[in-house]
Amino acid sequence: MELTREEENMLRGESGESLSTAYRILLAIGEATDAEKLVPVQWAHISGANYNTIGDSGMNFLEGFSKNAHVKIRTTVNPVGFDRNKLGNIPDSFISKQMDIMRSYEMLGAVPSFTCIPYEIFDIPNNGSPVSFGESSAAIFANSILGLFSNRESGLSSLASAITGKTPYSNLQIESFRHAKVAIKTDFDLTSELDYGLLGFFVGNSVEDNCVAFSEGKENISLVNAKALSAGMGTSGSCGMFTKVDGTQQEIISCGKEELLGIKEQLNTADAGDLIVLGSPQLGLNELKLFTKLIQGKKLKKRCIIFCARAIHDQAKQLGVTDQIERAGGEFMCDSCACLTPLITRADFDSVVTNSVKAAYYLNKSNKLGVSLKDLKNIVKEYAD
Amino acid sequence: MIAGTNCRKIVGGHATGAALITNERINFLSMINQENGIVEDNQHELFGSPVKNTVLIFPGSIGSSVGAYSIFSLKMNLCAPAAIICMGKADIVTASGCAISNIPLVDKLDNTSFIVIKPGMQVNVDADQSLVSIRSPTV
Structure with a gap:
C-alpha cells in the first residue's frame, strides 16, 4: 500500500505516538486486504468499549492512546458493561475500570453513544458514503440496508479510522467487491426474527466472501429481521454484506429447514x-x-x-x-x-x-x-x- | 534448516515456535481464554491447546471485531502466539491485533508448504525477509 508523504511522517511518529500506532494498524490491514491507498471516511463506529471484552490491557492501551489523540470525524462508540444509571450489584473494581474506558473515549472526542445500533440513532450519510464500522452487525447492516461502504473493521482499526479519518481502499470500500458470487437458496418461509438470525449464522459459517446474495432484497426485509440477519452473520463469520440475487451468482448454497434446525440445536x-x-x-x-x-x-x-x-x-x-x-x-x-x-x-x-x-x-x-x-x-x- | 518458503509480510518481526495448525477459523474473543491462552471452545478442533509461544497457522478470524483486542490481551498476558501465519489472506481483525501486539504476521504461503509443516515442528517466521522455514524436521 502506498502512503502519502504526510501519512509516512505520521507513521514515523512526527505527530505523536497515537497517530503512529493508528497508521501502523491501517498499514497492516491495508497490506492484508491488498489496498493501494487510504481513503477518507465520514464516520467511525468503534467497538471495544466493554471492560469485559477488552480487559485491563485494552483499558491501559486506550488510556495511553487517548492522551495525545483526538477524533477527526464523527465517532460513535459501542455498548459498555452496564447502565450508567443502574449500577446495582456490579463490583466497584469493574465500575472504576469501565469508567476509565469511557473516559478515554470521551477524551478522544467520541460521542458517548454506547450503542451497537448507531444507524437507528444518528443521521445516515448519503448512499455510497465510506465509513469505518467496527461492530460487526452494524457494518453488515450499513452495507446491506443503508448503502454505506464499510469493511468489517476491527475495534482497533475503527479506532485508527476515528483519529486519522481514513481506512484502506479495499474490499467492501470498492464497488466491484459489493456483488455476491454466492447465493443462498432457502426452500422454506422464514417466519420470525429468530429464523433470520439462524440463517445469518448459517451464512457466516458457510460463506467467506465479502458479499452474499439472498432471494429477498433490502426492499422486502423488515428492519427487525435485517438486524437479526446481520447479527447472526457477524457472529459466526467474516462476510460483510448481503444483497439481492440478480442471476449473476456463480455458486448456490442451499439452506434447508434441517440446516437451520442443526444450528438451532447447536446454540x-x-x-x-x-x-x-x-x-x-x-x-x-x-x-x-x-x-x-x-x-x-x-x-x-x-x-x-x-x-x-x-x-x-x-x-x-x-x-x-x-x-x-x-x-x-x-x-x-x-x-x-x-x-x-x-x-x-x-x-x-x-x-x-x-x-x-x-x-x-x-x-x-x-x-x-x-x-x-x-x-x-x-x-x-x-x-x- | 531444511525447508523454506516465501510468504507475504503483514506485520514485521521474526520468531520461532512449535507449529499449531488448524483449518478452522477462530473467534479470538470467545474461543481463547485470554488469561492462559488455551482454546476453550469445545467445538473447535484446537480445543484444549495452548496458543502460547506457538506459530499459529490458521485460515483467519471470524466473529467479533473486538478479537483484535483479544490478541493484544494474549500478548500482554504473555500467552500469545510467537507468530501467526494466515492460510490464504490475513484478515482485518488478525492484522490489526498483531500490529499493536508486535506479533509477526505473514500470509500467502505457497500451498505446498502446508504439506511440509506438521503440527509441533519448530517453525521460524521471518516476516521482515518474507520467509517461513522449518527448523527441525521431526516433531
Whole structure:
C-alpha cells in the first residue's frame, strides 16, 4: 500500500505516538486486504468499549492512546458493561475500570453513544458514503440496508479510522467487491426474527466472501429481521454484506429447514430460562413497540432485561412505551448489551431465554450460561400471561 | 534448516515456535481464554491447546471485531502466539491485533508448504525477509 508523504511522517511518529500506532494498524490491514491507498471516511463506529471484552490491557492501551489523540470525524462508540444509571450489584473494581474506558473515549472526542445500533440513532450519510464500522452487525447492516461502504473493521482499526479519518481502499470500500458470487437458496418461509438470525449464522459459517446474495432484497426485509440477519452473520463469520440475487451468482448454497434446525440445536443449550434477555443488537424503537403490542394486558412471569440504547430509551419513554413495558415487568438496561455483560452471570442464573442468536452464542461461550432460543412471539406466549 | 518458503509480510518481526495448525477459523474473543491462552471452545478442533509461544497457522478470524483486542490481551498476558501465519489472506481483525501486539504476521504461503509443516515442528517466521522455514524436521 502506498502512503502519502504526510501519512509516512505520521507513521514515523512526527505527530505523536497515537497517530503512529493508528497508521501502523491501517498499514497492516491495508497490506492484508491488498489496498493501494487510504481513503477518507465520514464516520467511525468503534467497538471495544466493554471492560469485559477488552480487559485491563485494552483499558491501559486506550488510556495511553487517548492522551495525545483526538477524533477527526464523527465517532460513535459501542455498548459498555452496564447502565450508567443502574449500577446495582456490579463490583466497584469493574465500575472504576469501565469508567476509565469511557473516559478515554470521551477524551478522544467520541460521542458517548454506547450503542451497537448507531444507524437507528444518528443521521445516515448519503448512499455510497465510506465509513469505518467496527461492530460487526452494524457494518453488515450499513452495507446491506443503508448503502454505506464499510469493511468489517476491527475495534482497533475503527479506532485508527476515528483519529486519522481514513481506512484502506479495499474490499467492501470498492464497488466491484459489493456483488455476491454466492447465493443462498432457502426452500422454506422464514417466519420470525429468530429464523433470520439462524440463517445469518448459517451464512457466516458457510460463506467467506465479502458479499452474499439472498432471494429477498433490502426492499422486502423488515428492519427487525435485517438486524437479526446481520447479527447472526457477524457472529459466526467474516462476510460483510448481503444483497439481492440478480442471476449473476456463480455458486448456490442451499439452506434447508434441517440446516437451520442443526444450528438451532447447536446454540440452544437449555429447554427454558430463568431470565428473559432481549437486545443483541440493542432493541430499537420498532422492536420496543412490537414488544409492547405483544405483551399488552399481560404480565411477564420471569425477570426480563431489555438492552437498549439510552437515546432510544428516552424516545420510547416520551411515547409511553417504556412505561407499558415496565408495567408488564420488563426492566431496561441502557448503554449495555447482552454480549459479555457482567449483569448476567452463572452466579445468578443457570439459563436464559432469548430471541437473539448473537446473545445465545456469547452468553453460552463467554458467560457459560445455558440458553433457550425462542422467537419473541413464543417468548411472550410462554413467559407472560 | 531444511525447508523454506516465501510468504507475504503483514506485520514485521521474526520468531520461532512449535507449529499449531488448524483449518478452522477462530473467534479470538470467545474461543481463547485470554488469561492462559488455551482454546476453550469445545467445538473447535484446537480445543484444549495452548496458543502460547506457538506459530499459529490458521485460515483467519471470524466473529467479533473486538478479537483484535483479544490478541493484544494474549500478548500482554504473555500467552500469545510467537507468530501467526494466515492460510490464504490475513484478515482485518488478525492484522490489526498483531500490529499493536508486535506479533509477526505473514500470509500467502505457497500451498505446498502446508504439506511440509506438521503440527509441533519448530517453525521460524521471518516476516521482515518474507520467509517461513522449518527448523527441525521431526516433531
